[in-house]
Amino acid sequence: MNNYSLKFAKVKPKDEKKTEHIFKATLQLVKDKGVAGITMGEIASAAKIATGTLYIYFKSKDELINALFTECRKASAEIYFKDYDASLPFKTGFKVIWLNLMKFRTEHFEKAVFMDQCYHSPFITETTKHITKEMMHPLYKLVERGKAEKIIKDADSFILLTFMVGGINEFVKHSKYSGKKITKELIEQMFNLCWDGLKA
Amino acid sequence: MNNYSLKFAKVKPKDEKKTEHIFKATLQLVKDKGVAGITMGEIASAAKIATGTLYIYFKSKDELINALFTECRKASAEIYFKDYDASLPFKTGFKVIWLNLMKFRTEHFEKAVFMDQCYHSPFITETTKHITKEMMHPLYKLVERGKAEKIIKDADSFILLTFMVGGINEFVKHSKYSGKKITKELIEQMFNLCWDGLKA
DNA sequence: AACTTAAGTGAATAATTATTCACTTAAGAA
DNA sequence: TTCTTAAGTGAATAATTATTCACTTAAGTT
Numbered sequence: 001m002n003n004y005s006l007k008f009a010k011v012k013p014k015d016e017k018k019t020e021h022i023f024k025a026t027l028q029l030v031k032d033k034g035v036a037g038i039t040m041g042e043i044a045s046a047a048k049i050a051t052g053t054l055y056i057y058f059k060s061k062d063e064l065i066n067a068l069f070t071e072c073r074k075a076s077a078e079i080y081f082k083d084y085d086a087s088l089p090f091k092t093g094f095k096v097i098w099l100n101l102m103k104f105r106t107e108h109f110e111k112a113v114f115m116d117q118c119y120h121s122p123f124i125t126e127t128t129k130h131i132t133k134e135m136m137h138p139l140y141k142l143v144e145r146g147k148a149e150k151i152i153k154d155a156d157s158f159i160l161l162t163f164m165v166g167g168i169n170e171f172v173k174h175s176k177y178s179g180k181k182i183t184k185e186l187i188e189q190m191f192n193l194c195w196d197g198l199k200a
Numbered sequence: 201m202n203n204y205s206l207k208f209a210k211v212k213p214k215d216e217k218k219t220e221h222i223f224k225a226t227l228q229l230v231k232d233k234g235v236a237g238i239t240m241g242e243i244a245s246a247a248k249i250a251t252g253t254l255y256i257y258f259k260s261k262d263e264l265i266n267a268l269f270t271e272c273r274k275a276s277a278e279i280y281f282k283d284y285d286a287s288l289p290f291k292t293g294f295k296v297i298w299l300n301l302m303k304f305r306t307e308h309f310e311k312a313v314f315m316d317q318c319y320h321s322p323f324i325t326e327t328t329k330h331i332t333k334e335m336m337h338p339l340y341k342l343v344e345r346g347k348a349e350k351i352i353k354d355a356d357s358f359i360l361l362t363f364m365v366g367g368i369n370e371f372v373k374h375s376k377y378s379g380k381k382i383t384k385e386l387i388e389q390m391f392n393l394c395w396d397g398l399k400a
Numbered sequence: 401a402a403c404t405t406a407a408g409t410g411a412a413t414a415a416t417t418a419t420t421c422a423c424t425t426a427a428g429a430a
Numbered sequence: 431t432t433c434t435t436a437a438g439t440g441a442a443t444a445a446t447t448a449t450t451c452a453c454t455t456a457a458g459t460t
Contacts, residue, residue, distance in 0.1 A: 012427045012437050034320035036236045039417055050439040055419065113320070120234035120317065133378070155389040158380055162371040163393045170366030171359065178333070180358055189355040193363045197397030212407050212457045239447055250409040255449065401460100408455070415448070425438070430431100 019057055021047040023068050027110035035117040040064075065123035070131075072111040077135055079104045090151045091195070097142060098191060101165060105172040106182055112172070136161065152198040160198060167194050219257055221247045223268050227310035235317040240264075265323035270331075272311040277335055279304045290351045291395070297342060298391060301365060305372040306382055312372070336361065352398040360398060367394050 025046035029038045040061055044051045058064035084096050105112050118124050119132070143160040146152035152160065167190055175182050225246035229238045240261055244251040258264035284296050305312050318324050319332070343360040346352035352360065367390055375382050 012425085012435070014437070031320075033322050034236075034317075035234065037322035040419080041417070051418085052420080052440065053438050056437065061418065117234075117317070117320065120231075120313070122233050122237040153389075153393065155393065156386055158374070159371065159386055159389045159393065162374050163367040163390060166366030166368070166370030167363040167397075168366070169370060171362040174358070174362050186356055186359055189353075189359045190363060193353065193355065193359065193397040195397075196399075197367075197393040197395075199396075212405070212455085214407070240449080241447070251448085252410065252450080253408050256407065261448070403460080404458090406455105406457090409451105409453080411451095411453105413448100413450070416446080418443100418445070420443070421439105421441095423439080423441105425436105427435090427437090428433100429435105430433075 014056070018047070018049065018053070021049070022054065022057060022064070023071060026064065026068055027114050030114045030117055031110040035114075035121050035123075062123050065118055065121070066125060066128055069115065069118055069124055069128055072108075072115050073132055073135060075108060075111060076104050076115075079108075080135075081138060086145075090146055090149050094142065094146065094195075095191065097139075098164065098168070098194065099187075102168050102172070102187055102190075105168055106175075109172065109176055112169075139164075146198070150200055153200050163197060164194060214256070218247070218249065218253070221249070222254065222257060222264070223271060226264065226268055227272075227314050230314045230317055231310040235314075235321050235323075262323050265318055265321070266325060266328055269315065269318055269324055269328055272308075272315050273332055273335060275308060275311060276304050276315075279308075281338060286345075290346055290349050294342065294346065294395075295391065297339075298364065298368070298394065299387075302368050302372070302387055302390075305368055306375075309372065309376055312369075339364075346398070350400055353400050363397060364394060 022043065026038065026043050029042060029046055040054055041051055043064070044054045047054075054064070058067065079100050080097060082096075082100050084093055084100075086093065088096070115132075119129065139161055140157050143152065143157050143164065147154055147157070147160075171186075171190055172182065174180070222243065226238065226243050229242060229246055240254055241251055243264070244254045247254075254264070258267065279300050280297060282296075282300050284293055284300075286293065288296070315332075319329065339361055340357055343352065343357050343364065347354055347357070347360075371386075371390055372382065374380070
């Protein structure tokens with residue numbers, strides 16, 4: 001038995017599911033009341049733990065918010081390029097990614113709201129913000145491929161990208177606010193508008 | 201001399217410019233630090249008045265935020281239909297409004313951020329939210345005119361509207377974050393993407 | 401000029417909320 | 431079973447922040 005095992009022996013282990021509960025509770029609260037309306041006490045009770053326990057998992061509110069932000073960013077990055085295969089024809093691959101963006105926004109709406117809300121908050125550090133910006137990079141590559149193949153318009157990449165994403169974000173946001181159901185049919189309509197705009 | 205004038209005579213009048221200063225200071229702070237990062241003390245000092253003075257103009261933080269929200273909503277509604285004339289050909293009229301939306305987002309960016317941020321906050325009352333939703337009504341009428349004239353696609357109005365607005369919002373938001381300059385040329389490119397998407 | 405009244409002030413107070421801590425509980429080792 | 435250690439608790443404390451208030455200033459009336 002060495003120092004290492006001595007150091008970590010005789011331990012009541014952390015319940016790893018708690019982090020998940022804390023995150024889930026925080027997302028729910030931010031969706032309902034916004035980032036200005038959440039307290040550590042509320043997060044704790046929504047996660048069904050004591051306030052003190054929250055501080056075993058996160059040193060401070062700051063750290064909790066940043067950790068959750070990072071988690072959300074990872075979740076979105078994982079979805080964006082799921083099932084994308086560069087060897088597919090451009091439009092097919094483009095649609096895969098476009099649908100992934102739509103999927104993330106609809107199925108992880110609280111994460112999207114949380115990221116939007118917290119981006120401007122005093123909690124998120126500059127480093128976290130910087131990494132987030134870099135997430136857009138592969139999407140730039142995508143539209144640049146489309147331009148190179150003369151399939152989509154030869155406009156500024158920034159314009160093409162924000163155009164590609166804007167409709168999705170706006171649609172999902174307003175759907176959730178107004179209770180409008182997001183159907184396959186509506187998604188298809190939105191894709192067509194988007195594609196007709198982009199195509200050369 | 202009647203009761204009315206008696207009651208209101210011998211008064212040091214409120215400095216009406218102060219409300220404006222308070223609003224401007226609040227918008228600036230929310231843009232920089234988010235709705236979670238503003239305190240009455242900071243608002244007061246940014247507006248160069250004492251904290252107590254703030255409470256002469258607004259009963260509470262709640263009231264201040266709601267009043268500013270209403271002000272922002274009015275400012276946006278005023279711009280949206282500026283110079284629009286229903287007797288113009290559809291595309292011409294559409295472009296006038298589209299450019300107005302773009303103008304509001306770029307020239308009153310802090311207002312747009314403030315409205316986005318506060319919409320989900322505990323400050324905004326349900327009434328305020330409800331009135332805000334109604335603001336979209338004339339824009340619905342616009343896309344429905346386009347559909348009736350068979351100029352734009354016969355898709356769901358909600359889809360058409362969120363599509364019309366999404367690109368603008370996303371573009372301006374990311375421009376401001378990343379420091380990308382918003383030029384006439386880029387605006388024109390965005391309009392073309394948007395129009396090509398919408399047209400029948 | 402003297403008077404009245406409300407604006408304006410900022411330190412004091414009241415609420416709210418983040419964080420700590422003395423204590424309890426339970427997992428695993430001996 | 432006993433022992434050790436960290437998780438878990440929630441009331442107590444520390445910070446922060448909204449709101450008040452006793453006081454000062456200045457506009458307008460007489």
